[in-house]
Amino acid sequence: MARILVVEDDDNQRLLYKMELSREGYEVDVAADGQEAIDKVKANQYDAVVMDLKMPKVHGLDAITEIAAIDKELPIIINTAYGGWQDDFKSWAAQAYVLKSSDLSELRVQIQKAVEKRQKAN
């Protein structure tokens, strides 16, 4: 079973992603901010990371940079309400950039791809 980490500061959205992605059959771990995400990547093995960007303590983009430094091959999917971050080169380390939507199908597709890529590499 693929294991994914959802990084999201909004409590209710964390709940939503956990519920929905679990239903997809993933083992879902969550983090409420960038720092917690970094700590969890260090401690655990994931097949993909879903990363919100605008978060307290450590910003998503900084967390991405940190995570890439820990595990270069770990696919990261940016999931944000803001389109603007695509211009920031730090976001280019991510595999995919998904605009937040109540329709999670795009996010599901990107997670699927990432997990496949990760498992193929392993």
Added chain:
Amino acid sequence: MSEKRKILLIDDDSVMHDLVRAFLTRVGYEFISAMSGEQGLEMARSEKPDLILLDYLMPDLDGVEVYRRLREDPGFEALREVPVIMLTAREEDGHLRSRMLEKGVFAYLSKPFGLHELRNVIENAFIASEINRRNRQLQDEIRRARDYLQHVIDAAPVGVFATDTEGKIVLANDFMARLFQVDSPQKLIGRDTLSVGLGGAPEPLAAVRMVLQEGESYATEHLRFHSPDGRLLYLNVRVVPLREGDGNLRGAIGIVEDITEAEKRAVEMTMLTQIAQAMQGTIDIEEMLHLILTCATAGEALGFSRAMIFLISEDGRELRGTMGVGPSSPQEAVAIWSSLSHEKMSLPEFLEKYGRRKPDPRSRFNNMVKELRHPLEESDCVLARAVREKRTFVVEHGRLKSGEPAQCEWFTEVFGTDQFVCVPLVAGGRTIGLLVADNLYTGHPIDDSLVQLLTLMANQAGLAIERARAHADLAAQKKRLERTIEKLWEMQERLVEAEKLATVGQLAAQVAHEIRNPLVTIGGFARSILEAPKSEEEMKVIAGVIVEEAQRLENILNNVLDFTRLSKPKPERSDLNDMVQKALFLVQDELEKNKIRLEKKLAYDLPAVYVDQQQMRQVLLNLLYNSIDSMKGGGTLRVETGLRDEEHVFVKIQDTGPGMDEEVLQNMFNPFFTTKSDGTGLGMPIAKQIVHGHGGRLIVDSKVGEGTTFTIVVPIKGEIARTAEEKEALHET
């Protein structure tokens, strides 16, 4: 008398000799005698007798001839006063007797005469002689005293005169003769004091008549007197009655003082003052120049025929004819003078009427002056020299006073005169131009006092021109400034508009993003319900989330509305301390719950401010909640009010929370920036906008680990109103 008196007898009769000698020596006289006229004259010269007895009938020279020589011939001067007694043997000749007595013979004795009679006559003669001597001595003394008096009077530096009761002059001194221009004071004697001034009204000595009529002294001061040669003199005349010992009026005596010089100086000072005052009345440069030239040409002032001003070009290389005032031709001059002489005006009136306006554009003379240009460099012309040397030059017949040629042929050619004066106009140590004046039409000489006066006036004129120029510069700069300010206002208005639009755009974008999160959550759960059936437990959780997120959306919406709807504050007179107290009351529970200690320091004499109370309360609450939120584990909240300066009050809200880092500080006023999970990120932008809307400032000071201080600074008088007032005031000026 110690010495004996010496008596000389001239007689051809020797019996007479013996007789008279015997008698006269006996009665104490020294006696000498001569037998003929010639011998007698000889003896008289050598012996100098005190008395001569002269026989009438003698051969050769008779007594009459001897007497004549004694009295008239040179050589007998010492004997002129010696009494002579004529002796005659002739019958009584009444005619001869009276003739001789008339000629000064003291007595006439007919022979035969008694010796006692002779003695009486001799003694009488001596007495008479003594009386005569004393009389002459007295007369001498009187004459000397009178001469001395006349000398004193003549030497007096004032006119002295006396009149009889008719007002006719009986005494006058040299000063009076000079005043009325006669050869000697004698020529004034007998003249009537009412006509001595040749009818030049008013008669200078007319006061005499008053004194004679009233019997009291009388003085006239600052009397204008045109002397016979046409000069205008100013006199002070004082006349007092002259009375005899019994109090009867005998005439009048008077003193005349020439105060022309002092008066002239006083008049000049008054005139300069009036000119200076007139110059201060205008700041228009052209009016100023015209006024200066009018002063130079006004008859009441300096009275030049024509006057012109040259100003130095900005590069300092050229003299430029700037303005001229004066007639263009002799005919015009006559016309102007005759019309002016009808209007009897004081100098200030004249300057007010003719000075304070711009020159007549039709004046040929003015136009002629305005066309002139003269290079200053390498020119030895007197005009260039006056500029360079900052000196006044008087040119007469093309030459300076020093005799040097004026080298001003070009000027003479244009203006038709080689007699003029040029005075530099100096301001702040710098020559800014020249004032040139001439007497072309009157032909009057340009005398020193006139030049001095013109120089004094030019000094004032230089400063006045400089002042007018400075004012013109200032006016131009003010205009530029006004235009700049006008533009700035426009730009500011445009900027405000642009900023508003930008804010609205930014806000729209932010709102769009901000509502995305709750929408994602609500929509996500809704889809989740659609896609897969949920347990009742799950449904409860989901419903709770949806309610919460919907609430969040509503909050966002309310804040956005607050932010966009922030209307112009409706200021009312408010007590900031009172507002702070009420706000603190509202957060009291929060403070207690979080164990936050409150320290208040409210200024008791805080002036009232004009604020929108509702808006300001919102700001206070927002800042208080921020501070409380930063001290969840307890701390101290300090709230202070006071005067910041004369025009502003402040409210300071200080916490002992963790403080803010650089990023938060930079973004805290951006809409939707928040560090709180449940914050909208609009509280601070709204607070700032409200404070700014009141013309105030919201200052944040924060240090990580120490805490944060918010300071609201509000102007005491409503800033919005004042800005509007200022803008209006600026437009009016």
